[in-house]
Amino acid sequence: MTSSYIVNGAGNGTYPRLEIANLMQDEYQFSLFMQAMSRIQSQDYQPKPASWQEIGGIHGLPYTRWSGDPQGPDDDQDPQGWGGYCYHASVLFPPWHRVLLLLVEQAVCTEARNIVSAIGQNSNVGADEQAQWNDAATKLRFPYWDWSATSVQTTGLPAIFETPSVDVRGPGGTKITLDNPIRTYNFNPIPDGATNEDIAGMQVNFQDWTRTYRWATNQGDQTDDNVQELNKALEDGVDIQDVDFTSDAKIRQKLGRIFSFPQSAPQELWSTYWDYFSNTSPQSAAPPDAATIAPIEEPHNWVHLTIGGDGDMAFNDLAGFDPIFYFHHCNVDRLYALWEYVYPDYWLGQGYYDDSGNLVQYVDPAGTYQEVAGTPLTESSPLAPFRKSDSEYWTSADVRGLQPGQGRNKCA
Numbered sequence: 546m547t548s549s550y551i552v553n554g555a556g557n558g559t560y561p562r563l564e565i566a567n568l569m570q571d572e573y574q575f576s577l578f579m580q581a582m583s584r585i586q587s588q589d590y591q592p593k594p595a596s597w598q599e600i601g602g603i604h605g606l607p608y609t610r611w612s613g614d615p616q617g618p619d620d621d622q623d624p625q626g627w628g629g630y631c632y633h634a635s636v637l638f639p640p641w642h643r644v645l646l647l648l649v650e651q652a653v654c655t656e657a658r659n660i661v662s663a664i665g666q667n668s669n670v671g672a673d674e675q676a677q678w679n680d681a682a683t684k685l686r687f688p689y690w691d692w693s694a695t696s697v698q699t700t701g702l703p704a705i706f707e708t709p710s711v712d713v714r715g716p717g718g719t720k721i722t723l724d725n726p727i728r729t730y731n732f733n734p735i736p737d738g739a740t741n742e743d744i745a746g747m748q749v750n751f752q753d754w755t756r757t758y759r760w761a762t763n764q765g766d767q768t769d770d771n772v773q774e775l776n777k778a779l780e781d782g783v784d785i786q787d788v789d790f791t792s793d794a795k796i797r798q799k800l801g802r803i804f805s806f807p808q809s810a811p812q813e814l815w816s817t818y819w820d821y822f823s824n825t826s827p828q829s830a831a832p833p834d835a836a837t838i839a840p841i842e843e844p845h846n847w848v849h850l851t852i853g854g855d856g857d858m859a860f861n862d863l864a865g866f867d868p869i870f871y872f873h874h875c876n877v878d879r880l881y882a883l884w885e886y887v888y889p890d891y892w893l894g895q896g897y898y899d900d901s902g903n904l905v906q907y908v909d910p911a912g913t914y915q916e917v918a919g920t921p922l923t924e925s926s927p928l929a930p931f932r933k934s935d936s937e938y939w940t941s942a943d944v945r946g947l948q949p950g951q952g953r954n955k956c957a
């Protein structure tokens with residue numbers, strides 16, 4: 546049997562994830578990041594579990610096993626329910642996506658180190674320059690896009706996400722021109738199960754579209770991103786039939802409410818507050834301030850819709866293929882880390898307390914590829930398909946918190 550692809554993050558010590566604009570200031574890191582992204586998106590990239598096609602396919606479609614977990618089940622365990630691996634509307638929403646980010650970061654940083662090793666063979670590269678590349682490969686982390694910055698209201702989506710080609714620094718002062726790997730992903734192949742449909746009067750053609758789109762313009766061969774419409778949605782919001790593409794100002798306002806939790810709630814409400822922070826469909830009874838707090842998942846959903854329009858990011862099934870998904874989730878993960886720092890006690894643990902003081906377990910609301918709906922969820926539930934060893938999956942407890950003593954947080 547082929548072995549599992551063990552997820553252990555970027556490696557090489559602890560370095561900050563940078564905002565995309567800051568990453569671009571570092572020519573060496575930015576070059577390695579963009580080259581590594583291009584390479585993992587190429588056809589037949591090896592190792593296969595670290596290829597974009599495979600990583601992108603974990604979240605939603607295709608409803609098949611990720612090649613990094615060959616010991617996982619062969620089939621969708623709950624064909625009536627959700628068929629991807631991701632958790633939404635669930636207490637596991639923040640930690641599951643945290644581990645997905647460890648995987649994509651590992652794939653990119655590993656490839657960046659491969660690029661730097663090859664530079665080491667290049668006789669036009671002197672010792673000083675080699676040291677710069679080595680340093681960049683050590684420090685590189687997956688960048689985030691701060692959609693919560695006020696500048697987004699006026700400048701919209703940063704241009705780097707839309708420019709068709711990008712020049713980066715090559716070895717020995719050369720220039721490398723890349724098809725921009727963070728603008729779109731070219732499917733290889735289009736995921737099984739992708740459909741063409743009419744959604745709120747917008748025709749989406751996922752079964753035919755050979756690449757990811759944001760606010761896809763028209764159809765057939767003419768399809769492209771409609772950045773103007775995307776930016777209009779970010780700046781002012783757009784309503785199409787019943788779908789609300791929320792403006793960035795409203796998204797930011799909603800985000801503020803995730804930091805309006807009470808500072809020191811009684812212990813029996815700790816898990817309830819996690820429930821009301823982590824997801825849009827809490828299972829515990831509403832705490833006293835339910836009307837003023839908000840879950841991180843909600844502004845997160847709005848960003849998906851506003852960036853995607855009638856394109857991939859707006860659909861759980863396909864969002865994971867658009868490169869911007871991971872910049873968005875890196876920002877969500879950053880906000881989640883800040884929240885953990887402010888509210889270190891609030892945590893799902895083993896469940897919540899009901900009115901009679903009984904401990905009640907959360908359950909998986911929708912099922913996943915690996916799990917049937919109704920399965921109990923605790924801090925020890927496996928976050929499939931991510932393995933921390935051949936015999937164990939990562940758990941939420943493993944990736945909990947920034948405070949000393951919380952979780953085991955061993956990801957360097």
Ligand SMILES: N[C@@H](Cc1ccc(O)cc1)C(=O)O
Pocket residue numbers: 845846847849850858859860861862864865
């Ligand atoms: N389905 C979410 C938005 C969303 C889209 C894609 C995702 O991966 C996640 C969330 C909503 O309608 O609010």
